[in-house]
Amino acid sequence: MKKLAYKERIAGRLTLVTSLIILVVFGIIYLVANYTVISNIDRELGLETDKHKGQIFLINGEIRFLHKDEWQEMEHSQIQLNPIFIEIVDLEGKSMDRSPNLRENHLSFSPEKSAKKEAWTLRIGASEVRQMQIPLFNGGKLEGYLLLAKSFEDSRELLNNLRNVLLILYPIILLSLFLTMRYLAGKSIEPIRQIIRKTNQITQSNLNERVPEAEPNDEIGQLTRSINELLERLEASLNREKQFTSDASHELRTPLSVLRGTLEVLIRKPRTSDEYVEKIKTSLATIDRMSATIDQLLALAREEKGKNLVKEELELITFLEEIVDEAAVEHNRKIIFQSQSGVPIYVKANEKSLQMILSNLIQNAVKYSPQDSEIVVKTGITHALPFIEICDRGAGILGEHLDKIFDPFFREKSVVDQLIPGTGLGLAIVKKLAQESGIKISVSSEKGVGSTFRLDLPIS
Structure with a gap:
């Protein structure tokens, strides 16, 4: 499997991190919008329940209105402008009366939510509403419940539109981010490409050349200096090796030449015993010199390996x-x-x-x-x-x-x-x-x- 280019890996990682951040931000935006819309509807329902609570009474199972004509007139106008669904039920949840806009539908009866004045969302027929329920008392005695609901259709449409916009924007933003990050990553690593091209041109024959420094104070500059210092060490090591080889061959060639010359002199013609002894001593001295040189060379070579010494x-x-x-x-x-x-x-x-x-x-x-x-x-x-x-x-x-x-x-x-x-x-x-x-x-x-x-x- 072929690995991705470094700039694409950088762009991918940055895009991944940014995508997670954007996802969290979009989620927060949607949750805040959802919470704000629902809070506004619940606040309006609370105001409606407080208003109708003082206008509707249950007395011995019968519904009584305070200024019934005015209330019906006002309710009729409100229903036309801002639909409010109202239903009055007894303690068993049986409908006693309801607003005409409910038609054959009924609101949900949930007595446990009455005490908390808690609102919830439900569907009435094909419509979605937000409902609240409050108890109706007469002389301190619970007689029934007042159920109020407000249409949630417009708010749901608003939230759905916001969700769809965020879902459409998300991949577009991610693609734009990836392309932008890829371009910027490519520009960012261009100095590294230049360093690679220059180092590829440096061989043993031109080891004296160095990588030019662009920005000496940033990480690229530090990398350039490290490479140049490495090249200096390599050049110095290569020069020492060349000098060492030259000197070693010279030091060993000289005693070998002396030894060869001594032996050639010995075989040219017969010699006296004293002459043989003298030449052999000279040869042995030459061999001792070579042995000492070789021992020292081996000792130096062992130290050149840079082995770790136990201290x-x-x-x-x-x-x-x-x-x-x-x-x-x-x-x-x-x-x-x-x-x-x-x-x-x-x-x-x-x-x-x-x-x-x-x-x-x-x-x-x-x-x-x-x-x-x-x-x-x-x-x-x-x-x-x-x-x-x-x-x-x-x-x-x-x-x-x-x-x-x-x-x-x-x-x-x-x-x-x-x-x-x-x-x-x-x-x-x-x-x-x-x-x-x-x-x-x-x-x-x-x-x-x-x-x-x-x-x-x-x-x-």
């Missing part, structure tokens, strides 16, 4: 003391731990992730600082947030390179020239782990003085 409460001071002691023994270096807080510091973090971050940063500090210099690991709380700092007295980093040191495979030329081992992936892994853990990482460095890496952690 638990961690006491930072004790945790850092253990990390520093293990690193000092492992690297055979003097690593000092300083706590600027006199109370325990609790943080929410993934223990293995934080341990890997610190291990990489401490390893870098050891690698790029002189053997006799100290490495300091600090912790404390500033502005209600825990922090960790890893400080070294190494070669430092140039200011223009501070924004690049977290990029995969980036290494300063001076470091490469000094043949300091490394793959350029350690800080990239640190950044990914920090982002996943909600840790803010920053660095300050001065060439020839040293570097300080700072981690601001979320508090528990």
Whole structure:
């Protein structure tokens, strides 16, 4: 089954809601008109009963009129202008007298409605009337009942005409509403169509293009900005992937070329045992370098997936003391731990992730600082947030390179020239782990003085 277009669904929903509102309004109009017409007739019947009540009496089963000639004359004129049907009955409901306009018909006898002076609708022959009934007393004794009715034909015709007009108008209004809503919905989603057309034109080859913003402050503008931000993230991710692939292939091609060259040299002619041992050691070193690069690439790839890390409460001071002691023994270096807080510091973090971050940063500090210099690991709380700092007295980093040191495979030329081992992936892994853990990482460095890496952690 084919789904309706979005504008038609919007128009249909709006029309449905509006149709229900109009239906309620039309119903209220009809009920108010019906109530008003009936109330007017009942009021007129009440006035008639009050008037005739003082002119008609029942005495010992006989009907007596006050000024009978005048009453008949007045009644005759009223019947001609505004038909009133009158009937007098005894206690059993037997007709004692009635107005000539009733002919052979009789009004309805209902003694229980007399006390309430309640009116009701009934049919007399082919006509519909509204009737009221009151008791007739003589000396405090109930002698009979006076029944009065007024024609309801004109009022019924008025109500029927109103009902028919409302029933005819209802579908016309609904159709007009649907067409209007459909047109307005189409105009409303036109900016979305433009966004769709533009996004369909954007491919991998022109990912730098953006969707133009029309009204920046409305929902369409917010949607446009969200799409543009998504395109920016996709473009940045694609560029990083291209750069990563290029750098990775370069980093792996170089040791492979060295290994191939070494092996080719070995098979050209017979060698001495010492030469074989030397070349094999060179090959093994090259293989170790490739293995380290591949391990780092795999670690970075795992972090690129953005897996959710399980965070638990961690006491930072004790945790850092253990990390520093293990690193000092492992690297055979003097690593000092300083706590600027006199109370325990609790943080929410993934223990293995934080341990890997610190291990990489401490390893870098050891690698790029002189053997006799100290490495300091600090912790404390500033502005209600825990922090960790890893400080070294190494070669430092140039200011223009501070924004690049977290990029995969980036290494300063001076470091490469000094043949300091490394793959350029350690800080990239640190950044990914920090982002996943909600840790803010920053660095300050001065060439020839040293570097300080700072981690601001979320508090528990």
